[in-house]
Amino acid sequence: MTGSTHYEALTPETLADRLVGIEAIAARVGADAGTWRVMEVGDGNLNLVFIVGGPAGTVIVKQALPYVRLVGDSWPLPLKRAFFEYQVLTREAARDPGSVPEVYHFDEAQALIVMEFLAPHVILRKKLIAGETVAGLAETLGNFCARTAFRGSDLAMATAEKKADTAMFQGNVELMAITENLVFTDPYFDAERNHHTEGLDPVVATLRADVEMKAQVQHMLMAFTANTETLCHGDLHSGSAMCTDVETKVIDPEFGFYGPMGFDFGMLISNYVMAYFSQPGHRGAEDLAAYQDWILGVIEDTVAAFEAEFTQLWNTERTGILYPKALFEDQGQSSETALAGVLRHIWQDAVGIGGIEMHRRVLSLAHNADFEQIEDVTVRAPLEARNLMMGRELILRRGEIADARALTDLARKYNEEAFL
Amino acid sequence: MTGSTHYEALTPETLADRLVGIEAIAARVGADAGTWRVMEVGDGNLNLVFIVGGPAGTVIVKQALPYVRLVGDSWPLPLKRAFFEYQVLTREAARDPGSVPEVYHFDEAQALIVMEFLAPHVILRKKLIAGETVAGLAETLGNFCARTAFRGSDLAMATAEKKADTAMFQGNVELMAITENLVFTDPYFDAERNHHTEGLDPVVATLRADVEMKAQVQHMLMAFTANTETLCHGDLHSGSAMCTDVETKVIDPEFGFYGPMGFDFGMLISNYVMAYFSQPGHRGAEDLAAYQDWILGVIEDTVAAFEAEFTQLWNTERTGILYPKALFEDQGQSSETALAGVLRHIWQDAVGIGGIEMHRRVLSLAHNADFEQIEDVTVRAPLEARNLMMGRELILRRGEIADARALTDLARKYNEEAFL
Numbered sequence: 001m002t003g004s005t006h007y008e009a010l011t012p013e014t015l016a017d018r019l020v021g022i023e024a025i026a027a028r029v030g031a032d033a034g035t036w037r038v039m040e041v042g043d044g045n046l047n048l049v050f051i052v053g054g055p056a057g058t059v060i061v062k063q064a065l066p067y068v069r070l071v072g073d074s075w076p077l078p079l080k081r082a083f084f085e086y087q088v089l090t091r092e093a094a095r096d097p098g099s100v101p102e103v104y105h106f107d108e109a110q111a112l113i114v115m116e117f118l119a120p121h122v123i124l125r126k127k128l129i130a131g132e133t134v135a136g137l138a139e140t141l142g143n144f145c146a147r148t149a150f151r152g153s154d155l156a157m158a159t160a161e162k163k164a165d166t167a168m169f170q171g172n173v174e175l176m177a178i179t180e181n182l183v184f185t186d187p188y189f190d191a192e193r194n195h196h197t198e199g200l201d202p203v204v205a206t207l208r209a210d211v212e213m214k215a216q217v218q219h220m221l222m223a224f225t226a227n228t229e230t231l232c233h234g235d236l237h238s239g240s241a242m243c244t245d246v247e248t249k250v251i252d253p254e255f256g257f258y259g260p261m262g263f264d265f266g267m268l269i270s271n272y273v274m275a276y277f278s279q280p281g282h283r284g285a286e287d288l289a290a291y292q293d294w295i296l297g298v299i300e301d302t303v304a305a306f307e308a309e310f311t312q313l314w315n316t317e318r319t320g321i322l323y324p325k326a327l328f329e330d331q332g333q334s335s336e337t338a339l340a341g342v343l344r345h346i347w348q349d350a351v352g353i354g355g356i357e358m359h360r361r362v363l364s365l366a367h368n369a370d371f372e373q374i375e376d377v378t379v380r381a382p383l384e385a386r387n388l389m390m391g392r393e394l395i396l397r398r399g400e401i402a403d404a405r406a407l408t409d410l411a412r413k414y415n416e417e418a419f420l
Numbered sequence: 421m422t423g424s425t426h427y428e429a430l431t432p433e434t435l436a437d438r439l440v441g442i443e444a445i446a447a448r449v450g451a452d453a454g455t456w457r458v459m460e461v462g463d464g465n466l467n468l469v470f471i472v473g474g475p476a477g478t479v480i481v482k483q484a485l486p487y488v489r490l491v492g493d494s495w496p497l498p499l500k501r502a503f504f505e506y507q508v509l510t511r512e513a514a515r516d517p518g519s520v521p522e523v524y525h526f527d528e529a530q531a532l533i534v535m536e537f538l539a540p541h542v543i544l545r546k547k548l549i550a551g552e553t554v555a556g557l558a559e560t561l562g563n564f565c566a567r568t569a570f571r572g573s574d575l576a577m578a579t580a581e582k583k584a585d586t587a588m589f590q591g592n593v594e595l596m597a598i599t600e601n602l603v604f605t606d607p608y609f610d611a612e613r614n615h616h617t618e619g620l621d622p623v624v625a626t627l628r629a630d631v632e633m634k635a636q637v638q639h640m641l642m643a644f645t646a647n648t649e650t651l652c653h654g655d656l657h658s659g660s661a662m663c664t665d666v667e668t669k670v671i672d673p674e675f676g677f678y679g680p681m682g683f684d685f686g687m688l689i690s691n692y693v694m695a696y697f698s699q700p701g702h703r704g705a706e707d708l709a710a711y712q713d714w715i716l717g718v719i720e721d722t723v724a725a726f727e728a729e730f731t732q733l734w735n736t737e738r739t740g741i742l743y744p745k746a747l748f749e750d751q752g753q754s755s756e757t758a759l760a761g762v763l764r765h766i767w768q769d770a771v772g773i774g775g776i777e778m779h780r781r782v783l784s785l786a787h788n789a790d791f792e793q794i795e796d797v798t799v800r801a802p803l804e805a806r807n808l809m810m811g812r813e814l815i816l817r818r819g820e821i822a823d824a825r826a827l828t829d830l831a832r833k834y835n836e837e838a839f840l
Contacts (some may be wrong), residue, residue, distance in 0.1 A: 001686075154645050160595065163590040170587035173580045180579065180741050189746040207752060215758035218743045219765070222649065225574050225741065229646045258646075321600050321645065323638045326609040331628060338635035344638070 005109045007079060008065050012038040015050055024105035024114055030054035045070035045366055048076065051117060056408065057102060057118070064111035064254070068178075070366065071193075077174055081254040082111035084172040088256035089113070091231055092144075095151040099144045100250050107407065117247055123243035125369055128238055128275040131283050131291050132245070138298045140248040141241065141268060142305025149261040149346070150313040152231035154320040162320075166228045166258045175255045176225065178207030179234065183356060184221040185365040188214050196363050197371075199381035203388050204363065205420055216395050220352045228258035236264040237271040237357070261342075262349030265306060272299050273411055274361060275368050277387045281374030292415070296408040303404035307343055314339050326352075338357075350396050351407065355394030358387050385419035425529045427499060427719035430483050434460040439481065442536055444525035450474035452599065465786055466497065466674065473536060477541070479524060484531035484674070488598075490786065491613075497594055498666055501674040502531035504592040508676035509533070511651055512564075515571040519564045520670050545789055548658055548695040551703050551711045552665070558718045560668040561688060562725025569681040569766070570733040572651035574740040582740075586648045586678045595675045598647065598775055599654065603776060604641040607783040608634050616783050617791075619801035623808050623839055624783065626639055636815050640772045648678035656684040657777070659693040659789075676784035681762075685726060690774030690811075692719050694781060694790050697807045701794030712835070716828040723824035727763060734759050768818050771827065777815030778807050805839040826832030 010018060014376045019025055020033035029036055035054045042049035042062075046069050050061040064082040068075040086106045093100050101116035125281040127134060154162055188208055196204060233240070234255030242249050275381065276295045279288055314335070318382065323342070328335035362384045370388075390410060394401065395411055401407055430438060439445055439452035449456055455474045462469035462482075466489050470481040484502040488495040501830065506526045513520050521536035547554060561574055574582055606614055608628055616624060619766055627633065653660070654675030662669050696715045734755070743762070748755035781788040782804045791807075794800040810830060814821065 108616050154642065159645065160593045163593045163596070163706065167587040167590035170583040170590075173583045176583070177579065177741075185741070185744060185747065187749065191746075209753075210752050211748065211755075211757050214742070214747050215755075218747070218758055219761055222574065222742055222762075223647075225579065226645050226649045227643075229642065321597075321605070322642055323635070324605060327605065327610075327634050327638070328631065331609060333629075333631050335631075335635075337631050338638055341635050341639055342642075 007066070009065060010048060010050065010061065012040050014049065015052065015061065019052075019114075021113065022105055022107075025052065025059055025061075028057045028059050028104065030056040037067050041068065046141075048082075053117075055298065058117040060101065060115050060117050062115065063112045068126070078165070078180075081109075081175050082106075082113060082177070083170065084091050084118060084169065084256050085109050085252070086113055086151070087168070087230065088233065088253035090252065091152065092148055092250065096144050097177075099140070099147075100253075103164045118156070118242050118251075121244055121249060123239055124241040124243050125238035125271075125275070127243055127294070128272075128371060129278070129282055129370060131279075131287065133294055134243045134248060135246045136267075137243065137248050137402070139302030139305045139358070141236075141250070142302040143249055143309045145265040145268065145302075146306045146309035146313065148233065149230045150201070150310055150317065153229055153261060154322045156313070156317050156320050159321045165231065169231065169258050172255075172257055175234070176257050176407070179255060179257075180221060180225060182358045182366065184217060184224060184267035185225045186219060186365070187356075187359040188406035191230030191364070194363055195365075195367075195380045197384055198377050199420055200362070203385045207359065207363075207388060207392060209313060210392065210396075213392055213395050216398075217356055220349070220356060220395075222351075223260050223349060224263065227260045229261045231257065232257055232259045232263045234263070236268045239267075239369075246355040259285065260346075260353070262346040264352055265346065266350030266353035267357050269299055269350060269407070271361075271368070271370075272296075272302075273354065273390070273407075274358060274368050274387055274408040276411055277383050277390075277415060278368075278370035278374065281371070281376075281383055296411060298367055299408055299411075300404045303347075310343065310346075311339060314342075346397040351394050351401050352398040353362065355391040355398070358394070362388055373375075382418060386414045386417060388415070389419050390414040423765055427486070427530055429485060430468060430470065430481065432460050432470065435472065435481065436651045436776060439472075439534075442472055442527075442534065443524055445472065445479055447480075448477045448479050448524065450476040461609075462489065462733050466501075467569050472660060473537075477792050478537040480521065480535050480537050481533065482533045491682070497532035497618075501592065501595050502526075502533060503528050503673035504595070504672060504676050505596070505672070505826065506533055507588070508651065508653065509535075509671035510570055511572065512670065514655070515763055516564050516567040519560070519567075520673075538662050538671075541664050541669060542666070543659055544661040544663050544668070545658035545691075545695070547663055548692075548715070549698070549790060551699075551707065553613070553670060553714055554663040554682045555666045557663065557668050559725045560719030563672055563729045564724040565572065565656070565685040565688065565722075565728035566726045568653065568684070569650045571592075573681060575762075576733070576737050576740050584653065589651065589676065589678050592675075592677055595654070596677050599675060599677075600641060600645060602784045602786065603780045604637060604644060606785070607776075607779040608637060608656075609789065611784070612784055613785040615785075615787075617801045618797050618805055619729065620782070620804060620808070623805045627779065627808060627812060630812065630816075633812055633815050636772065636818075637776055640815075643680050643769060644773075647680045649681045651677065652677055652679045652683045654679070656688045657788075658688075658695060671739060680766075680773070682766040682771075683773055685766065686770030686773035687777050687799065689719055689722065689770060689827070690777040690814075691781075691788070691790075692716075692722075693694055693774065693810070693827075694788050694807055695809075696831055697835065698788075698790035698794065699785045701796075701803055703790070716831060719828055721830075723767075730763065730766075731759060734762075744779045767823070771821050772818040775811040775818070778811030778814070782808055802840050806834045806837060809837070809839050810834040 016033040016036045037053045048063045065072040105114035233253045436453040457473045468483045487493040525534035653673045
């Protein structure tokens with residue numbers, strides 16, 4: 001099917017016949033398609049994902065569907081998102097080698113990517129719900145955020161190349177629209193696709209009555225849609241990382257877009273905060289506090305890793321048009337003030353985006369399993385309420401929450417409060 | 421020559437023969453090219469400009485050169501800037517009807533635009549040097565800035581259309597690079613193309629020693645190069661407006677780019693400030709104070725017109741993805757807080773960009789005639805020093821200078837000071 005221009009969704013039954021000719025698969029799975037074992041395992045919101053195993057090994061085949069899987073064909077979504085996912089994967093691999101699955105083959109017409117099968121990795125969110133730790137998690141993802149943010153920006157890239165790439169990614173408009181709607185807008189009015197846990201109505205009313213907060217959210221939306229600072233992953237939550245106990249990989253960048261350098265970083269951190277708040281629904285007192293402490297430690301260490309790596313890149317790879325050495329080092333001056341300003345700007349955006357993510361994951365269409373798997377709504381609702389109210393404070397006070405410790409302190413404070 | 425794909429620069433001698441077949445010219449000038457009078461009048465930095473007159477009337481023929489006219493063919497510049505100029509002119513005409521010369525014909529291969537001849541208009545900067553007033557100036561350009569900023573942004577446009585347009589304008593990379601270099605960077609180090617008035621060295625040293633200020637300038641450069649909020653004119657100084665005593669038109673948008681909503685607005689205001697500071701070099705005490713007052717009044721009225729028009733559009737044309745009514749008015753809430761935040765953001769960017777423009781026009785390649793025409797450097801230098809020092813304060817305190825009056829008060833204060 002390689003090179004065929006007629007898109008057709010794969011099934012476990014048709015996959016072997018259709019992909020047998022692809023050398024990248026044959027070489028890694030086995031040339032005889034009769035020996036292939038195919039399993040559809042997609043549990044995300046958008047795509048088909050197949051594990052294809054055989055005598056020589058195993059690969060992943062990911063194929064976009066022409067609609068949102070979570071909703072069905074009433075919500076069409078263009079296949080070209082696979083093209084953007086492929087483009088982001090190659091850039092992430094270049095900017096942070098080893099951070100993403102290796103891509104073996106891409107077929108644009110079939111919206112299909114064949115890539116490395118990660119085993120025994122599991123989705124990070126599942127590990128956070130299960131109370132499992134991952135060694136090196138903070139460093140890996142803090143470095144990933146710093147390297148992709150820095151190396152994809154005008155701090156490092158030739159600006160003509162960066163502008164050409166920015167132009168191309170403006171085409172990922174439908175995926176950006178999902179974020180613009182589901183993340184930045186739907187939580188704050190009675191949108192059709194919203195749903196939330198019974199009992200949360202008073203908190204929802206508080207958020208929707210807060211005109212200043214909604215204005216701040218929309219200021220952040222303007223930054224999301226217009227501030228093309230770097231190529232973002234676009235969906236970097238704990239469902240987009242796969243981990244063993246000692247290794248972490250980033251997957252699923254089809255929402256890739258040029259946006260604020262703090263976007264991925266903020267979304268990631270806020271998903272840790274949600275994991276933190278949800279813990280009382282998943283484990284008993286004997287190990288609750290220790291595991292919650294571990295999560296907050298991951299946040300602090302992620303921020304520390306990000307800042308250390310960003311600073312390192314600032315000092316060694318600042319070859320773009322921004323903050324040129326001609327204005328600082330070459331005049332015998334330090335650029336530390338400028339770097340501090342950039343880090344403050346990134347952090348402020350990250351905190352604001354994090355607060356918004358904490359709202360949409362409880363109020364909009366796509367909820368987090370962290371909360372969703374707490375079956376008893378009388379347990380779940382108060383935990384979600386803490387999360388919503390802290391999200392509000394992050395949005396409103398994103399200019400004042402100075403550092404990671406201020407953020408984790410805030411989480412500890414909200415973790416003690418009752419809003420229902 | 422229409423449709424010819426081989427570019428060739430026009431001359432007054434060849435123009436009639438080469439353009440005789442263009443119906444848009446023939447209809448407005450006369451069908452017999454033998455009757456045409458052709459005069460090259462380009463006094464800008466980049467292009468050829470011809471006035472073509474005949475029995476039926478007069479048109480302007482503007483043609484890009486493949487290099488920077490001010491510098492020569494050692495500095496190549498792509499012809500496609502004429503394409504972007506044409507694209508911006510059509511959008512400005514749609515967003516603020518009557519604000520720009522009517523375009524009669526565009527030839528992409530020849531990088532040539534045939535447009536309305538404005539008479540008896542003269543360049544606004546010349547009027548400001550001559551001490552002449554223009555009725556309605558503030559309202560026309562304040563409205564222009566508000567209408568183009570608002571209607572070219574995600575406040576008004578369908579976001580898919582806006583992103584497609586943003587992608588296209590990323591191609592105007594060489595013109596953006598001129599701004600990135602000459603405006604945001606060169607003034608702050610010993611760049612080859614810099615020159616400044618004798619006697620200014622101590623002030624230049626003060627600026628280059630100010631690491632905090634240079635960091636702020638580079639933060640603004642990041643916004644220039646990445647914050648694609650709206651389609652900007654890109655070069656809206658007093659040399660890009662043509663006026664009679666009662667009418668104002670905007671010309672020369674080849675620097676058009678998607679950037680901060682405050683960009684054009686800030687550049688415009690800062691050129692008025694420079695006109696203000698330069699006045700003691702152009703007239704005697706008998707009418708100096710009155711004319712300086714008039715200029716500062718134009719600034720205040722421009723800001724007032726901008727804010728009034730922007731507010732009107734906010735209330736009547738807010739159809740984009742940003743600040744949707746679903747989040748405010750439809751919930752029985754006012755969006756005034758959000759609007760105030762947007763206006764504050766625009767103003768803050770405008771003030772910062774204005775300060776940078778005030779530096780580059782005295783230190784970088786392209787100086788302002790306002791100062792340059794003051795032949796006595798012992799008169800000119802102290803006036804430029806005031807301008808440079810106020811520019812620094814605008815950059816450093818752009819978050820604190822609350823409104824137009826605070827800015828004009830600052831200008832009055834600096835106008836009394838001696839820095840040399």
